[in-house]
């Protein structure tokens with residue numbers, strides 16, 4: 001009898017965590033005990049990042065000190081900006097982000113993991129990430145690169161660095177999106193970072209690993225693919241026929257549906273849906289929202305019985321679009337949000353239970369083979 005493997009590492013636990021709790025049956029998700037939608041409604045990205053990195057919500061002094069440190073780190077070295085700019089204009093936005101982090105890792109020789117260094121480096125990475133993602137947008141749009149200025153909040157500084165301005169409701173929505181996507185226990189991207197950190201490599205390399213894994217359409221790239229479905233459908237009247245022809249008949253997957261952990265609606269949807277509705281200002285945005293709502297109902301009707309429900313990426317793209325971002329930026333926005341969570345996980349892992357992550361594979365190839373010289377093959 002063959003030994004058991006766990007394809008996709010399903011149900012394999014590789015760490016303890018005090019960070020994110022997910023109840024996939026009842027659709028509950030909390031950061032250090034706080035409901036994620038309540039945090040998205042009442043808190044800010046910097047407060048929740050502090051919570052994840054340092055264990056509790058900050059008071060005013062702690063928050064201001066943290067925010068000042070983070071936002072004072074938005075200056076990117078010239079070689080990073082010029083590396084980003086040197087990539088072909090049509091480069092994938094996430095590839096630009098991963099290249100920028102990889103370039104920053106060139107400064108890290110023999111990184112020493114300890115509380116002091118980890119704290120300092122995390123705050124630097126959060127500031128640099130803002131600048132990297134904002135400048136990715138600017139480079140792709142053919143705009144000059146900038147050193148972002150510190151405005152009221154992380155979200156506001158980011159939107160201003162991209163667009164030169166922002167309104168209050170959009171800042172609030174950006175903040176909520178950054179919080180909702182901040183962490184999700186250990187999905188593929190965070191696991192990739194953990195594997196790298198478990199070798200005691202540096203934080204920048206760990207973040208680079210995570211970003212490369214985030215890119216795929218089964219994970220972070222799904223918001224973009226979900227939105228493309230809405231664009232392809234064009235009008236709400238086409239939803240039924242599109243669904244039949246593109247999903248049911250070819251037995252294809254509906255993007256923005258299904259999840260490794262949830263067997264019900266992804267709890268983060270609640271806030272994303274609210275913003276998708278309140279920010280839909282143009283006819284085009286309202287049309288896309290109507291398409292999404294109709295498609296979601298069909299998806300639930302057809303797949304809900306199998307425990308396949310809407311995931312957060314189904315609606316987040318609508319919000320990103322309403323904030324003014326082009327499709328190609330969606331995965332990078334997810335990546336920007338996720339940095340704090342990844343940092344918190346790798347620090348938690350290295351500080352509390354460091355062990356090299358090295359699973360096994362069960363060999364099922366041929367037995368001992370006799371070598372054949374090339375002329376005789």
Ligand SMILES: CC(=O)SCCNC(=O)CCNC(=O)[C@H](O)C(C)(C)COP(=O)(O)OP(=O)(O)OC[C@H]1O[C@@H](n2cnc3c(N)ncnc32)[C@H](O)[C@@H]1OP(=O)(O)O
Nearest residue numbers: 218219220222252253254255256257258259260308311313
């Ligand atoms: C933020 C995020 O990363 S959320 C995830 C975003 N990704 C997507 O939306 C892409 C579409 N979804 C999927 O491909 C999957 O649901 C994943 C990759 C997210 C999770 O996949 P897994 O846990 O590995 O589930 P798996 O691939 O084994 O599928 C189990 C069953 O559900 C079906 N299924 C899973 N997702 C979908 C879907 N979106 N549409 C239709 N059927 C689906 C599979 O066909 C399979 O059916 P079967 O048992 O009859 O063969």
Ligand SMILES: O=C([O-])CC(=O)C(=O)O
Nearest residue numbers: 183184186187188260261
């Ligand atoms: O948990 C997962 O596998 C994917 C996900 O929803 C996330 O990373 O936010």
